[in-house]
Amino acid sequence: MSQQVKNRAALRAATRAYRLRLVLARILRYLLLSLGLVIMVFPFYWMISSAFKTAAEMNLFPPSLAPRNWFNLDNFRIAFEKAPFARYFLNSVLVMLGSVTATAFTTILAAFAFSRLRFRGRELLFSLLLSMMMVPFEMLIITNYQTIINIGLNDTLYALILPFISSIFYTYILRNFFQSLPDGLYWSARVDGCTNWKYLWKVMVPIARPSLVTIILLNALASWNSFMWPLLVIKSDLMRTLPFGLYTFTTEVGANYELLMAASSVVVLPMVLLFLFARKQIVRGVARGGIKG
Amino acid sequence: MQVRMEGLTKHFGATRAVQDFTVTLASGELVCLLGPSGCGKSTVLNMLSGIVPVTAGKIYFDEEDVTNLPPEQRGIGLVFQNYALYPHMTVMGNITFPLEIQKVPPREREARAREMADLVHMGGLLARKPRQLSGGQQQRVAIARALVKNPRLLLLDEPLSNLDARLRLEMREEIRRIQQETRVTTIFVTHDQEEAMSISDHIVLMKDGFLQQHAAPQELYNQPANQFVADFLGNPPINNFEGSISGGCFVMADGARVCLPGFAALKEGQEVRLAVRAESFVLAEGPAGDRLACRVDSVYQMGKEEMAVLTFGGTPLRAYIPSEEGLKPGDQVHLGLKDRGVFLFDSHTGERYL
Ligand SMILES: Nc1ncnc2c1ncn2[C@@H]1O[C@H](COP(=O)(O)OP(=O)(O)OP(=O)(O)O)[C@@H](O)[C@H]1O
Numbered sequence A: 001m002s003q004q005v006k007n008r009a010a011l012r013a014a015t016r017a018y019r020l021r022l023v024l025a026r027i028l029r030y031l032l033l034s035l036g037l038v039i040m041v042f043p044f045y046w047m048i049s050s051a052f053k054t055a056a057e058m059n060l061f062p063p064s065l066a067p068r069n070w071f072n073l074d075n076f077r078i079a080f081e082k083a084p085f086a087r088y089f090l091n092s093v094l095v096m097l098g099s100v101t102a103t104a105f106t107t108i109l110a111a112f113a114f115s116r117l118r119f120r121g122r123e124l125l126f127s128l129l130l131s132m133m134m135v136p137f138e139m140l141i142i143t144n145y146q147t148i149i150n151i152g153l154n155d156t157l158y159a160l161i162l163p164f165i166s167s168i169f170y171t172y173i174l175r176n177f178f179q180s181l182p183d184g185l186y187w188s189a190r191v192d193g194c195t196n197w198k199y200l201w202k203v204m205v206p207i208a209r210p211s212l213v214t215i216i217l218l219n220a221l222a223s224w225n226s227f228m229w230p231l232l233v234i235k236s237d238l239m240r241t242l243p244f245g246l247y248t249f250t251t252e253v254g255a256n257y258e259l260l261m262a263a264s265s266v267v268v269l270p271m272v273l274l275f276l277f278a279r280k281q282i283v284r285g286v287a288r289g290g291i292k293g
Numbered sequence B: 001m002q003v004r005m006e007g008l009t010k011h012f013g014a015t016r017a018v019q020d021f022t023v024t025l026a027s028g029e030l031v032c033l034l035g036p037s038g039c040g041k042s043t044v045l046n047m048l049s050g051i052v053p054v055t056a057g058k059i060y061f062d063e064e065d066v067t068n069l070p071p072e073q074r075g076i077g078l079v080f081q082n083y084a085l086y087p088h089m090t091v092m093g094n095i096t097f098p099l100e101i102q103k104v105p106p107r108e109r110e111a112r113a114r115e116m117a118d119l120v121h122m123g124g125l126l127a128r129k130p131r132q133l134s135g136g137q138q139q140r141v142a143i144a145r146a147l148v149k150n151p152r153l154l155l156l157d158e159p160l161s162n163l164d165a166r167l168r169l170e171m172r173e174e175i176r177r178i179q180q181e182t183r184v185t186t187i188f189v190t191h192d193q194e195e196a197m198s199i200s201d202h203i204v205l206m207k208d209g210f211l212q213q214h215a216a217p218q219e220l221y222n223q224p225a226n227q228f229v230a231d232f233l234g235n236p237p238i239n240n241f242e243g244s245i246s247g248g249c250f251v252m253a254d255g256a257r258v259c260l261p262g263f264a265a266l267k268e269g270q271e272v273r274l275a276v277r278a279e280s281f282v283l284a285e286g287p288a289g290d291r292l293a294c295r296v297d298s299v300y301q302m303g304k305e306e307m308a309v310l311t312f313g314g315t316p317l318r319a320y321i322p323s324e325e326g327l328k329p330g331d332q333v334h335l336g337l338k339d340r341g342v343f344l345f346d347s348h349t350g351e352r353y354l
């Protein structure tokens, strides 16, 4: 009898110890995750909160975590007065739309040709294209610069779009996806009188939508953040895009960090929002097409 | 619509997929294209649909030469093994797609799609996406999509291979029913002899790109044109015995002999193969000219009959014997031959003599 009681007590103690371990492990896990979250998010938070602080608040020591007035838009007003950020924003949007639309279009057509059409030298041509991916960006910049100068497009928005209207990498991704579609799909449609063009837009593209959305978002991000190239081909103030404009703004306002943070928020926020909204699509596309940004 | 192939040939580089294929398929029939894997069945089908250009030969639909007609002008419906439904469209969208391409007005499109969906018993699931359907249901949709534009010819390439055994039986009958109702000339590719035997009006049997025989299922079974046809059909497989003709009898290497009327007409010393279907044996009394002296190795109960595995002159053979004979392993018995299901082939060419 007493033996049984002892056993039961021991069992209970062991169970309790085990439970405790589980709980501790979970606490540790969440602590680590929270730490990661803080490390990731805090810079963003700092930027955004600083954008609403006054110059005096910025210089407080120890620094304050939140602005006194979350509705203080003075910094944005001053920043927009000191530099044409609205114009930069518009330029960025135009360049992004132009290059994303063009890239999507050329990528879809090229992927279709390399996966579905039969023509002599197709594989050779595609291997050549793939090998082009080895050429470093810095080398392309020089030749692209010369080309842009030669056709007299420097200092225009076209110069920012033209070198980015196609992508070998995205073509490769999409071609692989197209190739994975069964032949029967294509021939069923062809036998019904569907042309290649119609098949592409009515069947292939809708099926590839998750991959396409991912491609477009990654492309939009790259375009939005592009800095080196605009720096090279844009001279006049009004043609600058946001990152470039922000850069020159930095040198102008010097140590006025609250202005800088307001301007930075304007640059960064649209992409953050875009990705928050499209998160599901991106994850799906990455899982499906094996795309790694 | 009648389908006529004349000297149809397809080479893929060095591979001779289809060779000198000449056959006429009657209008309104369900014809099975049967043969082992890699014998060129799909290639024949793809030439009929225009997916694969021909190397040589002609294809006629009725009297029209369609050999060089592009696929969309041939008026055919296609069904593939993997269904090939458009995954982003509903069942309704899939069935109406061919009509949409042909610019049929939406009203009529839907009406015809509904009619087809009812025909294949899918009327209740029009709003589903393909991934929400079972394999059999997907195949029904694929058939409806192929039939909705009233094709002159329906081509099915191993449409049942992706289904499990029970569903296969069910869909097989469904395809037969749909074909009977629509009366559309249908070519059905399969490598399953039982499937072919059970649903087709005629069977076209091929091997290595060559046509072997074109006949009704029973005729194919009862009157095989050559050794390959005899071997390919039937379960259990036909029993083959190697030997030669001597003194008007079939003689095996160990001296066992079988004498049947007709053997006498063959050349002395000719090397031949005697082929006997399992159901063509009868238990017989005592030795006689056409008796096979066998030993029983094992016996399996199969319904009202038994399948016995016996040995005749060192060669194992399978025979259906009535249960009431009560065969036991080790028994010595004599087997006689029935008139039907006994053939004699050339050992080398496979050509049939009797
Ligand atoms: N596009 C092609 N290129 C080269 N060879 C091919 C091509 N298509 C088929 N073949 C060859 O032609 C022969 C016949 O192929 P086919 O697909 O017609 O056979 P099948 O009877 O349909 O076989 P299965 O039952 O396995 O589907 C095979 O040897 C195959 O390897």
Ligand SMILES: [Mg+2]
Pocket: B041, B042, B043, B157
């Ligand atoms: Mg095949």
